[in-house]
Each structure stands twice: as C-alpha cells, then as structure tokens.
Amino acid sequence: MQTVDVIVIGAGLAGLTTARELGNSGHKVLVLEAQDRLxxxxxxxxxxxxxxxxxxxxLHWLQPHVWAEVTRYGLEVDRGPRSEECYWLQNGEVVKNDLAGFLAFIDPGQRKLVARSAEIMPRPDLIEGGAEFRAADQLSLQEVFDGLDLSDEERDANECAWVGHCNGPLDQVSYSAAIRWTAATAGEWGVMHTASSVLRITAGNSTLVDVIAGDVKGEIRLNSPVVKICHQRDGGEVTLADGSISRARRIVNTLPLNILHKLDIEPPLSPVKREASEEGTGSRGLKLWIRVKGPIKPFFAYSSQHHNLSVIRTEFVNAEDAVLVAFGADIDRFDFENIAAVSEALKVWRDDLEVLEVAAHPWGRDPYAEETWMIQRPGAYTRSQAELQRNEDSLYFASSDIANLWAGFFDGAIESGLRTAREVHTSLGAAYREFPRSADQ
Structure with missing residues (x-):
C-alpha cells in the first residue's frame, strides 16, 4: 500500500494548484486523475x-488568481478578432448593426438587472450572508427579468446575453449568479462581459495546466479513477478502479459538483453536500465550435434562450475560413453534431454561412463532469456554499465550483486550490505534532 501525505483526486486546475502548493511546502503528494489527460x-x-x-x-487581468499565474509563468495572452457586425432579433426580424449598437440597446436592461450588485455583495471574495443577497439568491434570473420594465425585444436581447454567461435555461439559474459575477467587477456589467469572454492563452489554455503540473513535486498518475474514499480524523484511504489502495494523512477531492455524490465515500458526505450534488448545477447547455467557409467579417449574434443556439461569435478568422464559437441553453435541444442541423440553426441570423466542420465536447454527458461550469440554482448558494468548502475529518474539497470570487472560471479553480492547500498544510502541521511519523515514513 502506497502512503503519502496528501492524495489529490483530479488533475484539473484546482487539483494541480493544490498539489503544487503542498509539494512546495514539503509534503509528499500523489495526484490521481481518472482520464488520460490533464x-x-x-x-x-x-x-x-x-x-x-x-x-x-x-481569462482576464481582473481575475487576480489566474492572472498571477499568467505573470508567474510568462504566458502570452491574445484575443479573437473584434466583431465588425452584430445581429439580433426584434419582433422576429433580424437587426444588423455593430456590437456597440447591441450593447447600447441592452444597457438599460442590464443596469436594471445588476446595477446594485456591488451594494448587494460588497465583498464577492467572501461568502456572502447579508439579508438582501440571501433574498436575491432565492430568485431565478428569469423571475427577475420578468419583473423588469422591458419591452419584449429588450427582454429577449438581455436574456440572451445571460444565456451566454449561464449556459442554461434562466428559470434554472439563481439571480445570485448575475450578482456575484458583476460584483466581481464592482457592479459594471460591461466590464464583467469583457472580463469573462475575451482573452485567451495564445498557445492554448492547456499550456497553463502543463506549466503548473510541471511544478508539482510529486507523482501525477493518469488513467487512475478513484471509486471509493474512506476517511477518518487522522487520515484515509482511496481505492482505485483496479483495486489498488493508497493511504494519506489528508485527501483532497476536486470532483465537479454534479458527480460528487456518485463517489463511494465513508463516512458519507454531509446531507447538505450530498443534496447540493444531487440537485446539480443550473448549467446544462452547449458550447459548439463551427468552421465556416470564408471570407467573412467577424461578427457577434444573439437570438433568444429558446433557440437552439443563443449566442455566436467569430473567434478565429482567416482568408479562406473562420471558426465560430456558439452557446445554447440546452445540450439536448438539437443534434449539434449534424452539420445540416447546425446550418439550419445559423439561419436564424443569416443564410450565407457554409458550415464545413463542427466540434464540441458534451460536458453534460461526460461521466467525469456531467456539467459545464458552475451556475447555482435558486437558493443553492445560501444552502450549501459554506458547507461545500468545509472539510470532513481528513477529507478536503477544492474546485472552481465552490470558489467565491470567480466560481466557474479558471480563476475560481486556482482560488479554491490555494485556499484548500493552505488549510491542508495548516492541519498537517498540527497532525505531525499529534501523530509523529515513524522512521520508515
């Protein structure tokens, strides 16, 4: 039986950050990853x-944890082409303008929706417990939109912008999601829009994963799915699918929320954690890449949350082709792998685009995720945020899903990994005093 100080389950950003920090603090770390990639x-x-x-x-420089990593490793960051055209719907008709025109059209509605977010949540880096925030958390984003004094055309456009952020039906999304993200940009919805959807790592975002993994002082083992965790106050064991067992003084579980309850854990997770996992996130949407024949002008387009594709934009453009990225509220709404179906979805805005190829990863159907990014349902934050961060005996938790500031983003994963690594390190210091290691350990 292998024995280490800390076992980290999962080699995503949260897990690798946790492992790097603990290894740098002198702890022997083992990272177990179910898949064949980091x-x-x-x-x-x-x-x-x-x-x-x-x-x-x-990612963005307004996301402090991930930008610190960009600076640490000297990663090059760029952006996609600036949109020259923008399309949206009014009364079933396509309006063509520019992106500035669309943003000006939705600005009054966005201000009505989130203008007070910085007052409602003055410290988005901390778990919020104020009465006004708790009340907002009980509402769905759809309920709030329905209560705003907007025309049908304004409401469709404003809703659609948030489908891109929330990746799910707005009646399944807590209003607190809009409050939290906009509070992170001091209440400025336009800044939040930019911070969440513009910059990318030039060589690919996996570069960030690779450089952090390269600094992990410990073993990273791929193709090693964990099927059981047993934890006590002074340590625990994990059992892998191949029957092998490893023991550690601390275990860090970084599984996405939607699959947390599916892992055999003894003693069982607290009822609040289990119920939060069983309820699942509100994000059940689709991210789809589409290569079309060029040349085209870079464009942005919005329809409504009820269309197969709600938001689409040009992310790469060349003389002979362009690559678009699109989002829809429901992964099961249409056959997104069928080029003809995708071509038909694009005709909501324009019928001059020739689809050449499509690509997507169906995260909602991935057994190691079953979700895209964290979007909590109404009331979920108030019920479970603090509990999801709390350790149980020697079992700790880290994930972008349970971050405070930018939950659902790279930044949230790193924030959570840093916090959990600090907590584990502190607890191990006490554990070493209470449970000294034998000479052969």
Missing amino acids: GGRIYTDDRLGVHLELGGNW
Whole structure:
C-alpha cells in the first residue's frame, strides 16, 4: 500500500494548484486523475485548424488568481478578432448593426438587472450572508427579468446575453449568479462581459495546466479513477478502479459538483453536500465550435434562450475560413453534431454561412463532469456554499465550483486550490505534532 501525505483526486486546475502548493511546502503528494489527460474541464485540442478550447476558454487581468499565474509563468495572452457586425432579433426580424449598437440597446436592461450588485455583495471574495443577497439568491434570473420594465425585444436581447454567461435555461439559474459575477467587477456589467469572454492563452489554455503540473513535486498518475474514499480524523484511504489502495494523512477531492455524490465515500458526505450534488448545477447547455467557409467579417449574434443556439461569435478568422464559437441553453435541444442541423440553426441570423466542420465536447454527458461550469440554482448558494468548502475529518474539497470570487472560471479553480492547500498544510502541521511519523515514513 502506497502512503503519502496528501492524495489529490483530479488533475484539473484546482487539483494541480493544490498539489503544487503542498509539494512546495514539503509534503509528499500523489495526484490521481481518472482520464488520460490533464486539465479536467480545460481541454485544448488542435481541431478545425486552431487551438480549440473544448472546455474553459477565457481569462482576464481582473481575475487576480489566474492572472498571477499568467505573470508567474510568462504566458502570452491574445484575443479573437473584434466583431465588425452584430445581429439580433426584434419582433422576429433580424437587426444588423455593430456590437456597440447591441450593447447600447441592452444597457438599460442590464443596469436594471445588476446595477446594485456591488451594494448587494460588497465583498464577492467572501461568502456572502447579508439579508438582501440571501433574498436575491432565492430568485431565478428569469423571475427577475420578468419583473423588469422591458419591452419584449429588450427582454429577449438581455436574456440572451445571460444565456451566454449561464449556459442554461434562466428559470434554472439563481439571480445570485448575475450578482456575484458583476460584483466581481464592482457592479459594471460591461466590464464583467469583457472580463469573462475575451482573452485567451495564445498557445492554448492547456499550456497553463502543463506549466503548473510541471511544478508539482510529486507523482501525477493518469488513467487512475478513484471509486471509493474512506476517511477518518487522522487520515484515509482511496481505492482505485483496479483495486489498488493508497493511504494519506489528508485527501483532497476536486470532483465537479454534479458527480460528487456518485463517489463511494465513508463516512458519507454531509446531507447538505450530498443534496447540493444531487440537485446539480443550473448549467446544462452547449458550447459548439463551427468552421465556416470564408471570407467573412467577424461578427457577434444573439437570438433568444429558446433557440437552439443563443449566442455566436467569430473567434478565429482567416482568408479562406473562420471558426465560430456558439452557446445554447440546452445540450439536448438539437443534434449539434449534424452539420445540416447546425446550418439550419445559423439561419436564424443569416443564410450565407457554409458550415464545413463542427466540434464540441458534451460536458453534460461526460461521466467525469456531467456539467459545464458552475451556475447555482435558486437558493443553492445560501444552502450549501459554506458547507461545500468545509472539510470532513481528513477529507478536503477544492474546485472552481465552490470558489467565491470567480466560481466557474479558471480563476475560481486556482482560488479554491490555494485556499484548500493552505488549510491542508495548516492541519498537517498540527497532525505531525499529534501523530509523529515513524522512521520508515
């Protein structure tokens, strides 16, 4: 039986950050990853002639934890082409303008929606417990939109912008999701929009994963799915699918929320953690890449949350082709792998685009994720945020899903990994005093 100080389950950003920090603090670390690659929900693949981000895509200097890593490792960052055209729907008709025109059109609605977010959540880096925030958390984003004084055209456009952020039906999304992210940019919705959807790592986002993994002082073992965790106050064991067992003084579980309850854990997870995992996130949407025949002008387009594709934009453009990225609220709404079906979805805005190839990773159907990024359902934050961060005996938790500041982003994963590594290190210091190691350990 292998024995280490800390076992980290999962080699995504949260797990690798945790492992790096603990290894640098002198602890013997073992990282167990179920899949044959690093990164978790960061998944860069060379498809459609580009570095294609099938998972997490964008980062920004306003996201402090991930930008510190960009600076630490000297990573080059760039952006996609600036949109020259923008399309959206009014009364069932397509309006063509520019992106500035669309943003001006939705600005009054966005201000009504989130203008007070910085007052409601003055410290988004901390778990919020104020009465006004708790009340907002009980509402769905759809309920709030329905209560705003907007025309049908304004409401469709404003809702659609948030489908791109939330990747799910707005009646399944807590209003607190909009509050939290906009509070992170001091209440400025336009800044939040930019911070969450523009910049990317030039060589592919997996570069960030690779450089952090390269600094892990310990073993990273791929193709090693964990099937059981047993934990006590002074340590625990993990059992792998091949029957092998490893023991550690601390175990860090970084599984996405939607699959947390599916792992055999003894003693069982607290009822709040289990119920939060069983309820699942509100994000059940689709991210789809589409290569079309060029030349085209870079464009942005919005329809409504009820269309197969709600948001689409040009992310790469060349003389002979362009690669678009699109988002829809429901992964099961249409056959997104069928070029004819995708071509039909694009005709909501324009019928002059010839689809050449498509690519996507269906995260909602991935057994090691079953979700895209964290979007909590109404009331979920208030019920479970603090508990999801709390350790149980020697079992600790880290994930972008349970971060405070930029939950669902790279930044949240790193924030959570740093916090958990600090907590584990502190606890191990006490454990060493209470449970000294034998000479052969």
